[in-house]
Amino acid sequence: MTTRNPGGPLNGQRPSTLLVLAAAALGAAFAALSALTTPSAVRAQAVPGSRPPAAVQGDQAQVIDRPERHELVLEVGPTDLPAHSGPWQVTQIPVQSGTFPFDATIHAYRVEIVDGRGRPVPHAVLHHTNLFEPDARTLFSPIMRRILAAGSETPAVRVPGWLFGIPVRKGSPFLFMTMLYNPTGTDYHGVRVRLVLAYTRSRIFPLWKVEPFSMDVEYPFGEKGDGSMAFDLPPGRTVKTWEARPEAGGRIIGMSGHLHPHAVELKLEDMTAGKVLFDVKPVTKPDGTIDHVPVKAFYGWTGLGKRIYANHLYRVTGIYQNPTGDTIYHHAMASVAGAVILDGGWHLLPADTTNPVYRKDAAFIKEGPLKGTIGQEMEGEEGGSR
Template sequence: MRALDVEPAGGICELLSPATVVVPASGDPLAPRAARSPYLRLFHDRGRHELVIDVGPVDLPPHSMAEHSEELVYQLMHVPFDAWVHGYRAELSDAQGARVPRRVLHHIDTTRPAARDLFLPVAQRFVALGAESEAQNLPAWLAGVRLRRGEPLLVSTMLHNPTATPYSGVRVRLVLQYTETRPLREVAGFRVDVMFPTGPMEFDLPPGRTVRSWDGSPAVPARILGLSGHLHRYAEWMELRDLTARRVIWRARPRTDASGEVTSMPVSLPHLGLGRVVYPTHRYRITASYFNPTGHTIPEGGMAKVGGIFTPVAPLPEVAVGDPLYQADIRHLLGLRCDPGGMGGMMAHAAHSE
C-alpha cells in the first residue's frame, strides 16, 4: 500500500474569509494551503483497488470527545485519480493495531463541493458512515460513483468515547473500493434530512413522542437504487413517502439494544435493485419518530436522515457555487471547524448521546 502526499498542518479556515466560498480543486493556487492537515493521509492499494482515507491518530479519554477534535472536522483532500467507487467500509484501530469498538465512531462523512445534491442546490454528500453502518460493496461492473482526478472532497470525522476505557492512537480508515473501468450504471449519493435545508441537523427530544418531517422534490427525474437511514437513541421508525402518489417508498425500524441505542439500520434495494423513479413534479416527505422515555428533555438528542444512491434519468444541473443555499451550506460545514462555537455544539451533541 502506497502513501499519497498530503500537506501537513491546516489552512482550510482561510476559505471562509471571501464573500463567496469556493472550495479549490487541486489545480487552484489555494488548494495546497487549504488541504494541509496533520490528521488526514491517503493510501493507495492498487492491487486491491482500494483508496484509503486515514484519519488520526488521536487519543480518546473515557467519556470524552477525541483530543484535537476540531482538527478532524472537515479536512480537505483531493481525489488522486479518475475512478468509480463501488464499495466502502470503515475500520478503527488503536496505536497497537488492535480493533477499537465501533461505538466510538459517531460519524465519518464526505462531501463533494464540486457536485450538486439531488434534492437541494447544495454540495453533494458522498459516503457517510456511523457506528451502525455496515460495509457495502456493489459488483464493480454494475454501478459506481464517478470521482474525477483533482476533485475536492471534504472529510469530517467525529469520535466520542462513551465507555470507561481509554484508547490511544485511534485511527479511522474509510476504505473506498473502486474500478477504473466505467460500470453499467454511473450513480451518485443523495440524502434528505428532517432538518433541511441547511444548518444544524440535531433537534431536541422532549419527554414522550416527537415526530419530525421535511418535504421536497428532486431537481431531475432519478432512479433510487438503494437507501438506508441514520437515527439516534430512542428512535422508533423513519419513512420516505411520495405525497403526490400517496404511497410509501421506504419505511424502516432501527435495530436497537436494551438501552435504546441504534445498533444498525436496514439497507433497502427497491424493486430488487432495479430502483424506484422519483420525479420533480412529485412532492416527497421524510418522516421520523422518536419516543423519549426518560421524563426529561434531551437537548439535540434527535437526528434523522435518509441517504442512498441514485442514477439520474436526466443530467443533474451544474453546481452553482453562488447560490445562497449552497453558500449557507458550505459556510455551515466549514463553520463546524472554523467557528469557535461550532465544535462546542458538536461536543454538547455528543455528550447528550451517551
C-alpha cells in the first residue's frame, strides 16, 4: 500500500490490510525471536513433489505430517493462476479449516507453492498467507489468535526448536487463509499452497513457549471500521496511537514492527509505569523508502525479557512526517509485533466468541482474502522486518 500504481498487476485494488498487517507483524514476531539466537533464515524454497492434482476445493485444508522431518504441512488448493492477474482476477481459495493433530511447538515455517504437476511455482504469486486459531484471542485485542503469517518476501523463518516455539494443541481448530495473484508472465494450473511448519514434540523442549503479539495504531478495525489499517497522511506531522491492556502479563523477549515511507518513529510505552519499552526509527533506503524496522531482542545482565503487566496500560505510537504539500491517502501503517513469555508458563488465551470485536474480526476473516475495500495496490508493501 505504499505505492500508487493503479495500472499495476493488482489493478488498483487493495486487499484487507488487516491481514496484510498480520503477515508483516507476525513475520516481525519471528524475526524478533530469531534475533535472540543466531539467525539462520534461508530463502523459502518450493520442494518439488509429484503428487497428482486432487480436487480439494472444499473448505478443509489437508493436514499432512512428515514425521521424519518433523514437519506438519497444511495444504490448500488447487486453483489456477493466469499470467498477469491481480487478486480479483484469480479464483481465490476460500479460507480453509482444519485441526492440529497433536500438541507441538512451531519454531520455523516456510511456504511451498507447486503447480498441478508438483513443480515449484515462483513465490511472487503469494501475496500473503495467515494461520488463525478461532478458539483463542490475541494478547492485546479480543480478535482471533494469529499464529503466524507469511508473504512472498518472507524468508523461511527459523529459531532453534529447543529454545523457543509457538504452541499449538491437539484437536484445536485452525483457519488458513491465502491470497494469490500472478504478476508473472506464465500461467500456472492446479496451484497448491503449503504452509510447512517445523515442529518440536517434546516434554522438555522448547525451554520457552512464546505467544506472538502485535499492536497496531489502527486496531482493531481502522478508522473507517472496515479492517483497513492504512490511514491518511496530511501534510506535516501525524501521530497515531492505540492503547490496550494485555490479557496476561509476561516478558517481551523481542520486538520489531511495520511502517511505510515517511514514517519517522515507532514506539511502545507502558503508560502506567511511565516507561518506554521500544522506540525505533525505521532504516531507510537512499530513495527514502523503508528498508526495515529494527528488531530488538531483550536480554542481558538483568535477565530475559521486558516485563508487561496485565493491569498496566500500553500505548503504541506511530509518527509520520509528510514532506509533500498534499495529503497522501491510505498511505500509512504503524504496528509493533513481538513474542512474549507469559507469566505462569504458556497458556491459551481463550476467545470470547460473543465479544463484538471478536465477531467482527471473525466475519472479516471468513469473508476471505479479498475482504477489504477498493484502494491502492500493495505492490510496494514494505517495512516489515525480515
